[in-house]
Amino acid sequence: MIAFEATRAWAEAQDAADPLRDFRADFHIPQHEGRDTLYFCGNSLGLQPKGVRAAIEAELADWSGLAVEAHFRGRSPWMHYHEYVRDAMADVVGAQPHEVVAMNSLGVNLHLMLVSFYRPTAARPAILMEAGAFPTDRYALESQVRFHGFDPSTDLIELEADGTGGTLSMAAIERAIAEHGHRIALIVLPGVQYRTGQVFDLARIVRLGHARGCVVGFDLAHAVGNLPLALHDSGADFAVWCTYKYLNAGPGAVAGCFVHDRHAHADVPRFAGWWGHDKHTRFKMGPHFVPTPGADGWQISNPPILALAPLRASLDVFRRAGMPRLVEKSRRLTTYLDWLIRSRLDDTLDIVTPNDPAQRGAQLSVRVRAGRDAGRALFEYLEGRGVIGDWREPDVIRLSPTPLYNRYSDCLGAVEVIEAWRSQA
Numbered sequence: 231m232i233a234f235e236a237t238r239a240w241a242e243a244q245d246a247a248d249p250l251r252d253f254r255a256d257f258h259i260p261q262h263e264g265r266d267t268l269y270f271c272g273n274s275l276g277l278q279p280k281g282v283r284a285a286i287e288a289e290l291a292d293w294s295g296l297a298v299e300a301h302f303r304g305r306s307p308w309m310h311y312h313e314y315v316r317d318a319m320a321d322v323v324g325a326q327p328h329e330v331v332a333m334n335s336l337g338v339n340l341h342l343m344l345v346s347f348y349r350p351t352a353a354r355p356a357i358l359m360e361a362g363a364f365p366t367d368r369y370a371l372e373s374q375v376r377f378h379g380f381d382p383s384t385d386l387i388e389l390e391a392d393g394t395g396g397t398l399s400m401a402a403i404e405r406a407i408a409e410h411g412h413r414i415a416l417i418v419l420p421g422v423q424y425r426t427g428q429v430f431d432l433a434r435i436v437r438l439g440h441a442r443g444c445v446v447g448f449d450l451a452h453a454v455g456n457l458p459l460a461l462h463d464s465g466a467d468f469a470v471w472c473t474y475k476y477l478n479a480g481p482g483a484v485a486g487c488f489v490h491d492r493h494a495h496a497d498v499p500r501f502a503g504w505w506g507h508d509k510h511t512r513f514k515m516g517p518h519f520v521p522t523p524g525a526d527g528w529q530i531s532n533p534p535i536l537a538l539a540p541l542r543a544s545l546d547v548f549r550r551a552g553m554p555r556l557v558e559k560s561r562r563l564t565t566y567l568d569w570l571i572r573s574r575l576d577d578t579l580d581i582v583t584p585n586d587p588a589q590r591g592a593q594l595s596v597r598v599r600a601g602r603d604a605g606r607a608l609f610e611y612l613e614g615r616g617v618i619g620d621w622r623e624p625d626v627i628r629l630s631p632t633p634l635y636n637r638y639s640d641c642l643g644a645v646e647v648i649e650a651w652r653s654q655a
């Protein structure tokens with residue numbers, strides 16, 4: 231049990247002793263009335279690493295100075311550019327390098343994975359997902375069920391939340407797989423639920439799903455760069471994620487995709503393009519598609535260099551910090567914010583996110599006890615004072631203390647602003 235204190239002196243002493251404290255200087259912190267905002271929105275859009283500008287400018291310089299020649303003679307030849315982020319990305323998600331690729335955006339990658347890994351039959355047509363999933367996931371899964379000529383009212387099985395605050399128990403997942411497993415072609419669940427911040431046990435879900443013959447994939451938008459992941463060992467068939475949240479690669483940045491090694495040479499249907507073709511013969515320009523082994527084989531287009539450059543710069547920050555150190559600080563920082571809220575705002579806020587540090591990452595979702603209107607009022611009050619969280623309908627405020635740039639004193643500052651709101655509300 232850590233002994234926390236709700237004093238500025240204590241919080242600032244923690245900041246001074248934080249082994250990751252210097253990483254904050256690697257980021258641009260948005261300003262509010264001449265001071266750093268208290269930025270708790272790294273779960274939606276991570277801050278800009280200072281190295282990003284130089285990374286983009288290097289590619290702009292090669293484009294202006296070398297143009298097409300930069301594919302081969304640039305400082306970082308564009309021909310291989312997507313490969314420059316591969317090892318760092320594989321490290322962050324716990325995968326083998328050939329199991330990951332940076333390409334497209336999350337929603338697009340989800341569809342590409344569904345093309346290959348959702349192969350419904352009359353006997354086994356269904357997809358299992360959570361009710362309340364991020365809209366893209368539901369839209370994508372429902373549209374794929376229809377695309378294959380099946381009926382979402384029977385073949386899209388949506389698991390209802392059964393826990394307080396909208397969480398979903400492992401027991402409910404287990405029951406659904408036991409009951410419907412024989413009809414389920416594919417299970418798609420998140421690594422971290424976007425609204426509640428609940429963490430899912432990937433390896434256990436894969437074991438349960440595979441035991442019933444289901445393919446299992448994950449949307450890791452809110453898990454990547456946030457939790458220690460071991461995607462390869464989890465046995466997941468595929469996973470997709472974006473890189474603009476905890477990975478700080480910028481708005482709409484190039485996303486990530488994982489295909490397990492067991493599918494590296496799989497002869498599965500896929501939507502093909504020249505960049506997924508065997509890289510040794512790609513430029514022979516032959517008419518027949520031969521996929522390059524591993525996740526690279528799902529690429530369609532040549533990569534957007536100017537959009538990949540920020541990802542490269544941001545992964546460099548992760549490589550220097552290391553996921554184990556980030557996770558250690560993250561657990562402590564989120565536990566501190568949780569403790570502050572429970573000890574000082576217990577009459578005002580309910581925390582939706584599980585209390586167990588193993589079941590959450592760097593996010594606390596809170597509800598104002600007085601109801602939705604009071605919640606909106608608090609959210610706007612926070613924004614007006616430079617405390618940046620976000621609002622998720624119907625009534626949740628998300629606050630995400632991210633270990634690369636948030637401080638203990640930020641957590642205390644946010645709680646003090648909420649106390650000020652309470653005393654005038």
Ligand SMILES: Cc1ncc(COP(=O)(O)O)c(C=O)c1O
Nearest residue numbers: 335336337338364366424451472
């Ligand atoms: C869980 C989840 N899935 C899907 C998306 C959609 O991502 P994109 O718009 O990058 O395709 C997001 C974020 O916007 C998300 O949080």
Ligand SMILES: Nc1c(O)cccc1C(=O)C[C@H](N)C(=O)O
Nearest residue numbers: 273274275424451474481482622
């Ligand atoms: N990508 C976003 C955007 O362009 C505008 C507003 C929000 C977003 C987000 O990423 C939202 C985020 N996925 C969420 O968890 O709600």
